[in-house]
Amino acid sequence: MAAIRVEGLCKSYGSVRAVDEMGFRVDRGEVFGFLGPNGAGKTTTIRALTGQIEPDAGTVRVLGRDPTTEPIETRRHVGILPEQGSPPSFLTPREYLEFVGSVRDLEPSYVAERIDRWTDRLGFGGKLDTLHTDLSRGQQQKVMIAQAFLHEPDAVLIDEPLANLDPLVQEQVKRFLVAYAADDNAVFVSTHNIEVAESICTRVGIVADGRTVTERSLEDPPADADPLLEVFLEEVTDAEARDLPASARRIVEDGIDDIDEPNREATEP
Amino acid sequence: MTPDADGGGDSRGSRTWNDDSRTRLLFAALLREEWRLHAGLFGGWRFAAFPLVVAALAATGAYALLESVGGSGLTDETLLLSVHLLTAGFGLYSGTAAFAGSDMLENVFGELSFLLGTAATLPLSRRRLLGLFLLKDALFYAVVFVLPMAASGIVLAPTASPGAIAATVGALWLSLSLAFAAGMAVTVAAIAARTRGVPTWAFAAAIAVAVAGAWLVDSVGAAVRAVVVPFEAGLPVAAGTAVGTLLLAVVAVAAYDPTYGRPTRTVGDRFVSLSDRLPLGDGSEPGTNALVAKTLLDLSRSSGGVWKPLVSATILFALVAALVGIVGSITGIEPAPGVFFGGVLGLSAFTTYNWLTQFDDLEAYRIYPVGIADVFRAKRTAFVLVGAPTVLVPYLAAVGWFGATLLDAVVGAVLLAGYGLYYYGLTVYVAGFDPNEFLFDAVRFGTFTLGVAVALVPALVVGFVVVPPSIASGTALAGAGLGFGLVGYVLSSRAGPRWQRQYRADR
Numbered sequence: 001m002a003a004i005r006v007e008g009l010c011k012s013y014g015s016v017r018a019v020d021e022m023g024f025r026v027d028r029g030e031v032f033g034f035l036g037p038n039g040a041g042k043t044t045t046i047r048a049l050t051g052q053i054e055p056d057a058g059t060v061r062v063l064g065r066d067p068t069t070e071p072i073e074t075r076r077h078v079g080i081l082p083e084q085g086s087p088p089s090f091l092t093p094r095e096y097l098e099f100v101g102s103v104r105d106l107e108p109s110y111v112a113e114r115i116d117r118w119t120d121r122l123g124f125g126g127k128l129d130t131l132h133t134d135l136s137r138g139q140q141q142k143v144m145i146a147q148a149f150l151h152e153p154d155a156v157l158i159d160e161p162l163a164n165l166d167p168l169v170q171e172q173v174k175r176f177l178v179a180y181a182a183d184d185n186a187v188f189v190s191t192h193n194i195e196v197a198e199s200i201c202t203r204v205g206i207v208a209d210g211r212t213v214t215e216r217s218l219e220d221p222p223a224d225a226d227p228l229l230e231v232f233l234e235e236v237t238d239a240e241a242r243d244l245p246a247s248a249r250r251i252v253e254d255g256i257d258d259i260d261e262p263n264r265e266a267t268e269p
Numbered sequence: 270m271t272p273d274a275d276g277g278g279d280s281r282g283s284r285t286w287n288d289d290s291r292t293r294l295l296f297a298a299l300l301r302e303e304w305r306l307h308a309g310l311f312g313g314w315r316f317a318a319f320p321l322v323v324a325a326l327a328a329t330g331a332y333a334l335l336e337s338v339g340g341s342g343l344t345d346e347t348l349l350l351s352v353h354l355l356t357a358g359f360g361l362y363s364g365t366a367a368f369a370g371s372d373m374l375e376n377v378f379g380e381l382s383f384l385l386g387t388a389a390t391l392p393l394s395r396r397r398l399l400g401l402f403l404l405k406d407a408l409f410y411a412v413v414f415v416l417p418m419a420a421s422g423i424v425l426a427p428t429a430s431p432g433a434i435a436a437t438v439g440a441l442w443l444s445l446s447l448a449f450a451a452g453m454a455v456t457v458a459a460i461a462a463r464t465r466g467v468p469t470w471a472f473a474a475a476i477a478v479a480v481a482g483a484w485l486v487d488s489v490g491a492a493v494r495a496v497v498v499p500f501e502a503g504l505p506v507a508a509g510t511a512v513g514t515l516l517l518a519v520v521a522v523a524a525y526d527p528t529y530g531r532p533t534r535t536v537g538d539r540f541v542s543l544s545d546r547l548p549l550g551d552g553s554e555p556g557t558n559a560l561v562a563k564t565l566l567d568l569s570r571s572s573g574g575v576w577k578p579l580v581s582a583t584i585l586f587a588l589v590a591a592l593v594g595i596v597g598s599i600t601g602i603e604p605a606p607g608v609f610f611g612g613v614l615g616l617s618a619f620t621t622y623n624w625l626t627q628f629d630d631l632e633a634y635r636i637y638p639v640g641i642a643d644v645f646r647a648k649r650t651a652f653v654l655v656g657a658p659t660v661l662v663p664y665l666a667a668v669g670w671f672g673a674t675l676l677d678a679v680v681g682a683v684l685l686a687g688y689g690l691y692y693y694g695l696t697v698y699v700a701g702f703d704p705n706e707f708l709f710d711a712v713r714f715g716t717f718t719l720g721v722a723v724a725l726v727p728a729l730v731v732g733f734v735v736v737p738p739s740i741a742s743g744t745a746l747a748g749a750g751l752g753f754g755l756v757g758y759v760l761s762s763r764a765g766p767r768w769q770r771q772y773r774a775d776r
Contacts, residue, residue, distance in 0.1 A: 050635065050636070052635050052772075052773065053773050054773050071640070072638045072639065072640055073638070075635075075636065075637060075638040076638035080635075080636040081636075082636055084632075089563070089567060089628065089629065090566055090567045090569075090570035090571055090628065091540065091563060091566055091567070092535070092536060092538070094538055094540075095538055095539065095540035095566070098538070098540045098541055098544075098559075099540060099559050099562070099563050100637065102544060102556055102558065102559030103556035103559050103560065103637045103638065103639055104556075104637070104638060105556065108541065129535045129536060129537065129538070130533055130534065130535050131533075131534045131535070131536065131570065134533040134534055147636075148636075
């Protein structure tokens with residue numbers, strides 16, 4: 001059984017069709033990358049997966065539950081890392097993680113042990129008693145990553161996992177996500193960053209115009225497989241290309257092989 | 270958009286703007302943003318109708334006040350003082366917009382996306398941007414809020430000639446706008462001083478000295494009144510107040526340090542101990558204690574701490590006490606203090622709830638296994654824990670100061686509790702998680718005002734007519750308090766599901 005399954009998902013806001021017949025599945029053991037340009041329907045899909053919105057049509061299942069009818073039970077069993085950091089809070093990271101442990105009904109001793117492990121892993125032990133409002137964005141992101149995994153969920157939904165993190169911590173988080181999925185968990189990663197997707201995902205779905213336009217396995221790709229960036233660019237529809245700046249449109253039209261030519265001419269002495 | 274005469278541009282297409290053009294451009298953009306912000310939030314007509322609601326409320330309030338004191342019309346001194354005090358108080362509150370010029374507001378509301386934030390990315394002076402932002406605010410409120418209040422005076426002098434009415438209303442508008450600007454300038458100056466390291470206790474001491482001076486020394490009181498009510502102070506004094514306000518504002522903006530930031534704060538772990546001590550029992554949902562504890566810690570650690578709701582309630586108490594004193598001195602009629610203050614002080618439920626929702630938003634809770642109804646329930650518990658002592662102190666001061674009878678004090682206490690819960694439920698049901706924003710929505714503001722009036726006006730009438738309250742009137746009022754309290758409880762319980770439906774439909 002798929003950990004996450006979406007079929008025929010539709011959601012409109014007024015006359016705007018944000019998601020249109022979206023479909024994909026994520027199995028345990030996978031890091032699934034959800035790639036798409038701005039406005040492709042990624043955020044709306046994540047909101048449907050976490051029960052924040054009621055879809056107009058379609059089926060959504062997360063760990064066997066319907067988030068539309070069981071939003072709280074669904075969120076109890078998954079970890080969620082939103083793209084936007086939490087709004088400023090006057091709790092410290094230690095208190096915030098205790099708060100998350102309480103709303104998730106976890107034993108205090110278990111929470112304390114998990115806090116130690118995560119501060120060790122991401123290196124924010126020195127900031128455990130600093131007010132969240134006074135932390136840098138990178139430190140805040142570390143705390144948010146820790147909260148998403150505090151209860152060791154079977155599935156995690158992550159929006160831009162590496163935002164604001166320094167390269168060293170980015171590498172740690174990437175490795176952790178891969179290892180976490182390998183431990184029979186499902187990791188769903190929504191990102192704009194193709195390099196991130198290539199480095200950690202076992203499979204990606206490319207979304208455009210509110211639907212999944214193609215899926216591709218990144219495990220053991222054939223030697224002659226097109227680079228992911230090229231696949232991504234090919235899947236950008238004409239409609240979306242119209243909204244792109246002229247330079248980006250040229251990239252879409254010409255393909256990545258030609259990307260550097262004009263720039264090289266422009267920058268040569 | 271006019272470039273300089275010599276500003277034809279360079280090879281990169283940039284144009285040279287002089288200071289005046291840039292200032293005009295910025296000011297126009299800020300005004301446009303303000304309009305679109307409110308029109309976008311509520312829909313154009315709901316925001317456009319807001320001044321009409323203010324005018325209607327002001328006219329009704331002025332009429333009721335004059336009826337109660339037997340006043341002489343638009344220029345009645347009781348009315349003038351009341352409306353100017355209210356406007357100056359709103360100016361003091363609006364001056365807190367100056368927080369928007371520093372990182373301090375970002376700590377409260379997060380990353381700002383307004384034009385005010387562009388000083389970080391564009392070649393604009395942060396001080397100039399802040400000054401224009403505050404000027405825009407002053408002009409905006411002078412038109413949207415103060416002008417309707419002044420214009421409502423038309424209904425008080427229906428028989429005067431149109432020219433005379435226009436002249437009086439115009440003068441009243443200028444006078445009220447000056448009182449508003451003076452209040453705003455004082456707050457901005459205080460914030461500027463804070464960015465220069467002036468300690469909090471110094472502000473508290475200055476306020477205490479000013480209040481004591483105005484209260485105890487007649488000449489100081491008269492001077493304060495002249496500043497607050499320019500309308501009756503005469504043109505020279507009003508002109509002096511205008512110049513003084515302008516100078517204070519200029520000095521405040523010049524002294525403002527936009528780089529001010531608080532040092533990093535570290536604190537010990539209070540969450541678990543507070544959460545464990547909350548008296549919610551084992552039957553509550555998992556996480557309820559945690560949600561309440563988080564709200565209380567956010568409130569207590571933000572600027573002003575747990576004192577903020579008390580200050581808000583005390584300001585309300587001071588305004589009402591001053592009004593009762595004025596009415597009493599003119600007419601010889603004083604209301605039953607328990608009933609009167611019990612009914613009115615419950616209105617601090619709005620400000621207390623506002624403080625409790627300043628530091629989070631509903632979106633943030635959607636990553637946890639809690640429902641919106643759980644969050645609203647936790648806010649209600651926090652409201653009771655914070656709101657009860659907040660209103661109890663000024664209420665006890667009122668019944669002690671004005672010498673309430675035992676029955677009056679008991680009935681007033683029941684009214685205070687019941688009406689406080691009712692006003693709370695009404696606020697939560699109408700405004701959801703954003704009580705501040707709904708102020709400029711004509712429909713929501715009108716609904717809230719009507720809901721308040723339905724409960725408060727009859728109680729105040731009884732409080733004025735039956736002094737001290739009889740057993741019969743006291744029983745009726747206590748019954749009203751309990752009844753409206755029950756309505757408030759039901760409203761606050763239904764607010765969660767209501768806003769959950771709305772939230773899921775809108776997002």
